[in-house]
Amino acid sequence: MALLEIRDVTRRFGDFVAVDGVSLSIGAGEFFTLLGPSGCGKTTLLRMIAGFDQPDAGSIEIDGKNTVGVPPEERNVHTVFQSYALFPHMTVEQNVSFPLRMSKCPQAELAPRVREALEDVSLLGMEKRYPNELSGGQRQRVALARALINRPKLLLLDEPLAALDAKLKERMQLELITLQKEVGVTFIYVTHDQEEALALSHRIAVMNKGKVEQLDQPATIYGFPKNRFVADFIGECNLLDCTVSAVTDGTMILDVEQLGRVVASGANGTTAGTKGALALRPEKVSIARELTAESCVNRFNGRIFDYLYTGDVTLYIVEVDNGRRVEVMLPNNAVGRSSKFFEPGDAVQIGWRDDAGSFLPD
Amino acid sequence: MSPRAQKWVISGPPLGYLLIFFAIPTFIMVLASFRFAGEFGGLAPLVGTGNPDELSGLTFENYQRFFEDTIYLELFLKSFIYATVTTLLCLGVAYPLALMIARSDKRWRELLVLLVILPFWSNFLIRVYAWMIILGPQSGFARAVNGVLGTFGAEPIPLLYSPIAVIIGLVYVHLPFMVLPLYVNLEKHDPALLDAAQDLGAGAWQRFWKVTFPLSLPGVYAGAALVFIPALGIFAIPDILGGTDGILIGNVIKQQFLDARDWPFGSVLSMVLTVLAILFAGLAAWVARHQRI
Ligand SMILES: Nc1ncnc2c1ncn2[C@@H]1O[C@H](COP(=O)(O)OP(=O)(O)O)[C@@H](O)[C@H]1O
Ligand SMILES: [Mg+2]
Numbered sequence: 001m002a003l004l005e006i007r008d009v010t011r012r013f014g015d016f017v018a019v020d021g022v023s024l025s026i027g028a029g030e031f032f033t034l035l036g037p038s039g040c041g042k043t044t045l046l047r048m049i050a051g052f053d054q055p056d057a058g059s060i061e062i063d064g065k066n067t068v069g070v071p072p073e074e075r076n077v078h079t080v081f082q083s084y085a086l087f088p089h090m091t092v093e094q095n096v097s098f099p100l101r102m103s104k105c106p107q108a109e110l111a112p113r114v115r116e117a118l119e120d121v122s123l124l125g126m127e128k129r130y131p132n133e134l135s136g137g138q139r140q141r142v143a144l145a146r147a148l149i150n151r152p153k154l155l156l157l158d159e160p161l162a163a164l165d166a167k168l169k170e171r172m173q174l175e176l177i178t179l180q181k182e183v184g185v186t187f188i189y190v191t192h193d194q195e196e197a198l199a200l201s202h203r204i205a206v207m208n209k210g211k212v213e214q215l216d217q218p219a220t221i222y223g224f225p226k227n228r229f230v231a232d233f234i235g236e237c238n239l240l241d242c243t244v245s246a247v248t249d250g251t252m253i254l255d256v257e258q259l260g261r262v263v264a265s266g267a268n269g270t271t272a273g274t275k276g277a278l279a280l281r282p283e284k285v286s287i288a289r290e291l292t293a294e295s296c297v298n299r300f301n302g303r304i305f306d307y308l309y310t311g312d313v314t315l316y317i318v319e320v321d322n323g324r325r326v327e328v329m330l331p332n333n334a335v336g337r338s339s340k341f342f343e344p345g346d347a348v349q350i351g352w353r354d355d356a357g358s359f360l361p362d
Numbered sequence: 363m364s365p366r367a368q369k370w371v372i373s374g375p376p377l378g379y380l381l382i383f384f385a386i387p388t389f390i391m392v393l394a395s396f397r398f399a400g401e402f403g404g405l406a407p408l409v410g411t412g413n414p415d416e417l418s419g420l421t422f423e424n425y426q427r428f429f430e431d432t433i434y435l436e437l438f439l440k441s442f443i444y445a446t447v448t449t450l451l452c453l454g455v456a457y458p459l460a461l462m463i464a465r466s467d468k469r470w471r472e473l474l475v476l477l478v479i480l481p482f483w484s485n486f487l488i489r490v491y492a493w494m495i496i497l498g499p500q501s502g503f504a505r506a507v508n509g510v511l512g513t514f515g516a517e518p519i520p521l522l523y524s525p526i527a528v529i530i531g532l533v534y535v536h537l538p539f540m541v542l543p544l545y546v547n548l549e550k551h552d553p554a555l556l557d558a559a560q561d562l563g564a565g566a567w568q569r570f571w572k573v574t575f576p577l578s579l580p581g582v583y584a585g586a587a588l589v590f591i592p593a594l595g596i597f598a599i600p601d602i603l604g605g606t607d608g609i610l611i612g613n614v615i616k617q618q619f620l621d622a623r624d625w626p627f628g629s630v631l632s633m634v635l636t637v638l639a640i641l642f643a644g645l646a647a648w649v650a651r652h653q654r655i
Contacts, residue, residue, distance in 0.1 A: 052557060052560075083552070088555075
């Protein structure tokens, strides 16, 4: 039995549907992520799980028990708020022991359990500090320790790393993974940052406009997006509008606008005449002055139109002879001072394997 | 401009303000409390003209007089008790009101705050006189109160010209000074803190006592100081609502200056009042600092 069972949950604000018929089933011990652009209803869904808001339709079950009418303080669910919401008038120790004191935990147990909780998040020695004497990362850890100290069934995290700088964010991501494994609590993690979602999660639900667009493991979400929205939202992606012109033995011939004929595998059930898009990740496209790789069944000539240098990789925008622009990613692994391979205007060939992209029917 | 000059430009005006409106008057009062009363009121000259019948110079006489008769200390104690009761009642009435305003819809908040300060638009004395009518023996209010008392078999009590009337007047007049600092404080509270407390298992009562109230203490101290200190020295309300034994220390000070025309002794009483007020303000500030909020 799933730990959290969400069935057809809908939440409206006036005419606006913030959460639209969402169903999710989340197992014990899972690191589950709700990923979607700002305003897609992630926080609203989380607030309903925590008990701060009620669904207009559908049901939420925790441990097989319907949660209707159960207030937040009686749910075995804790939240780490984006602002951390640490109590400014309490020390770290008092903040962390707050849930224990609310549940009338015996006085003698407080100190050892606070110690243990602070050890989990490597904050020993900070007991007497106040929140305004801590750095952003330390506050984050206090919020985690406080939410985990009485081992809730479910921990909800609403964009907990959004306020941290890039380096610290990366470190906290690693710590979160370790912490989740250690404590074994089910995490439901909300973020609009796709890289973070891919890095952390066992499973991801990609949300858009209140609906779940795709629910899968990170590699599946990234490698086999189900539709244009997911392909576009997760990572960089070329979305090439096309029509299926022929299907043979599970292989499709696609007629791509402003590009030409493209061979693609994985036809499963698609019929000729279907319109859609070919989703092609920039790193799956090869680029060279002259392509030699035999495996690139799809090859096109073009010129470098522009590029975006980001240090480790360069994203080239190649304009093929028929006019379509394709993004191609290349690691900057050339030896020597100049690590870029091409300049705008250079004539190049691009190509990809038949299984490099996926066809998304409209 | 040099940093030194800049510092003076910034701190100059407030310092000047304090000098003109606090330091100089206080100094004049201190000096007056050590002088002799003039023959026809006011103060005797500081430097005599040489006439042996004329009083001049400085004296401890006024302070001696203050400590010789316990009546003044008793009046201070009485004023202190009235001011304390007023402050506590104001807090009790103002806190729920301020909380309600702070948690009401943003659209209504400004209007509600306006309603709190609306009484300031009419004259203070008129508002206190209005209470004479409300508390007077013929008023519906007094009859209702005595009717209720009657059903319990108690004797009817006069409301007007009683300590109850003074306390009601004091609470009524000072209420906005408690509501406003409390509201300003409560309005700033991050609602996420209450969500967090509830999420972590705190019921409504615990959320109030563990989060809202401790965080509102600076507002409580500010409001208490703004109510307690003026209530300690007030004379108009006991004059109008208090009847013959309703007087407080403020009334005596007023009498010394306006009726007895004994400025030095009035200054002594004012000095003691000022020192007490500063002590309480300092105490409130100290407590607030050591609560670390
Ligand atoms: N209490 C509310 N009243 C009206 N609209 C709301 C309320 N809460 C959220 N919304 C709307 O619902 C949508 C989803 O909000 P939210 O769940 O906070 O999105 P996310 O967390 O994914 O950014 C937003 O367009 C927001 O304006
Ligand atoms: Mg949100």
